[in-house]
Amino acid sequence: MIITCAEIDGFRNLSGMKIQPDPKYNIISGKNAQGKTNLLEALWIMSGCKSFRSSKEKDYISLEKNKMLVEMKILDNIREQKIKIEMTKNSENKKNIYLNEVKQKGTKPLFDVFKCIVFIPDDVDIIKGSPEKRRNFIDMAYSQINPATVFHLNKYNKIMNHRNALLKQIMNGHEKTDALELWDRPASYEGAFVSYLRNDYIRQINEICSKLYRTLSGGTEELKLEYKSNVYKPEDFENPLSEKSAEIYFRKLQESSGYDIKTGTTHTGIARDEILIKINGLSAREYASQGQIKSTALVMKLAQAEIFMQKSDDAPVIFLDDVMGELDENRQKFIFDIVRNMQVFITTCNESALLPEIKGKIFRIQNGELIEN
Numbered sequence: 202m203i204i205t206c207a208e209i210d211g212f213r214n215l216s217g218m219k220i221q222p223d224p225k226y227n228i229i230s231g232k233n234a235q236g237k238t239n240l241l242e243a244l245w246i247m248s249g250c251k252s253f254r255s256s257k258e259k260d261y262i263s264l265e266k267n268k269m270l271v272e273m274k275i276l277d278n279i280r281e282q283k284i285k286i287e288m289t290k291n292s293e294n295k296k297n298i299y300l301n302e303v304k305q306k307g308t309k310p311l312f313d314v315f316k317c318i319v320f321i322p323d324d325v326d327i328i329k330g331s332p333e334k335r336r337n338f339i340d341m342a343y344s345q346i347n348p349a350t351v352f353h354l355n356k357y358n359k360i361m362n363h364r365n366a367l368l369k370q371i372m373n374g375h376e377k378t379d380a381l382e383l384w385d386r387p388a389s390y391e392g393a394f395v396s397y398l399r400n401d402y403i404r405q406i407n408e409i410c411s412k413l414y415r416t417l418s419g420g421t422e423e424l425k426l427e428y429k430s431n432v433y434k435p436e437d438f439e440n441p442l443s444e445k446s447a448e449i450y451f452r453k454l455q456e457s458s459g460y461d462i463k464t465g466t467t468h469t470g471i472a473r474d475e476i477l478i479k480i481n482g483l484s485a486r487e488y489a490s491q492g493q494i495k496s497t498a499l500v501m502k503l504a505q506a507e508i509f510m511q512k513s514d515d516a517p518v519i520f521l522d523d524v525m526g527e528l529d530e531n532r533q534k535f536i537f538d539i540v541r542n543m544q545v546f547i548t549t550c551n552e553s554a555l556l557p558e559i560k561g562k563i564f565r566i567q568n569g570e571l572i573e574n
C-alpha cells in the first residue's frame with residue numbers, strides 16, 4: 202500500500218503541510234528539531250496505533266494552535282481510502298476520526314486500512330529492555346496481520362483487572378477463595394488463545410530473523426528467537442489449541458492462587474511470558490554488542506514486514522526515523538534490498554550519508570514547513 206497524498210496542520214510544529222509522496226522512496230531532510238519525526242508521527246497515527254514516541258495524545262496539538270488536522274489517502278491493492286483525524290484543544294481532547302468521510306467511533310477501523318512499520322533508534326530497547334517491550338512487539342506484529350486478535354488481549358487484560366481486585370478482597374477476608382474460578386475460567390480461554398498466537402508468530406519470525414541475520418553477519422552468526430511461555434512447555438504447542446489447553450492454563454492459575462492472594466496480584470500467565478533472543482546461543486540482552494543489538498532490532502522489524510507481505514499480499518509503508526544515515530553501507534544496502542518494493546519514508550539530517558541508490562522525492566523541512574527545492 203502507499204500514501205498518495207497527505208495534509209497536516211497544527212500537529213506539533215507542522216503547519217499547512219501538503220505532500221504528494223513518491224510511491225517508492227521519500228527522503229525527509231532537515232536540521233535537528235525542524236519537524237522530521239513529527240511528520241512521520243503524524244502519518245503513523247493514521248494507522249490507529251498509539252504514537253511510537255512515548256507521548257501523550259494531547260501533545261499532538263500545536264502549542265500555538267487550537268486544533269490539529271491530519272488527512273491522507275491510502276491506495277492498496279483494491280482501492281483508495283481517505284482517513285482524517287481531527288483534535289481540538291478542550292477539556293476532553295477528543296479525537297474525531299473519519300474514514301471515507303464517515304465518522305468512526307474509535308481508531309479500530311483504521312487498523313484495517315493503513316499498515317506501517319517504523320524503525321527508530323529506540324528499537325534497541327526491544328532487545329535490551331524489559332520483557333514487556335518484547336511482548337508488545339510480538340503482540341503488535343500479529344495484530345497487524347489479524348486485527349481481531351487485539352480483542353482477545355484486551356479481554357484478557359480486563360479479566361485480570363477483575364481477578365486482581367478480587368485477590369485483594371480475598372486477602373482482606375471479604376470474599377472466599379472459591380470465587381476466583383469466576384475469572385480464572387474465562388482468563389484460561391483468552392490466555393490460551395494469546396499464548397498460541399504468540400507461539401505461532403514467534404516461530405514464524407524466528408525463521409525469517411535467522412535467515413536475515415545470517416545474511417547480515419556474512420554467515421558467521423546465528424540469531425534465534427524463542428518463546429518462553431509462563432504456562433506452557435514447548436511440547437504443549439504440538440497439540441492444537443483446545444479445551445485441554447485452556448485446562449492447563451486454568452490449573453496453572455489455580456496453583457498460584459495461594460501466593461497471588463498473599464500479594465494481591467497475579468503471578469502467572471501471559472503477562473509473565475518472555476521472548477528469548479539469542480545470538481550464537483548467548484542471550485543478546487546480556488551479551489550482545491551495540492552493533493549486534495542494532496542489527497537484531499533491524500532484522501526483527503524487517504522480518505515483521507516480510508511476514509506481513511506473505512500474509513496479506515500487500516506491503517506495509519516503511520518509516521525509517523534517523524536510522525539510515527547512522528548505518529554503514531553494508532547495513533543500508535541490506536535494508537534497502539528488503540524494502541525495495543515498498544513505499545519508504547526516510548528522515549535524515551545528512552542527505553549525503555544515504556546510499557546513492559536511494560533516489561526519490563526529497564522533502565526539506567524547516568521550522569515545521571516544507572521548503573521548496
Ligand SMILES: Nc1ncnc2c1ncn2[C@@H]1O[C@H](COP(=O)(O)OP(=O)(O)O)[C@@H](O)[C@H]1O
Nearest residue numbers: 213214233234235236237238239260262263264
Ligand atoms: N505540541 C507542539 N507544538 C509545537 N511544537 C512542538 C510540539 N511538540 C513538539 N514540538 C516541536 O517540534 C520540534 C521537534 O520536532 P521533531 O520532528 O522531533 O524534530 P526532528 O526534525 O529533529 O525530527 C521541536 O522544536 C519541538 O519544540
Ligand SMILES: [Mg+2]
Nearest residue numbers: 237238239523
Ligand atoms: Mg527526529
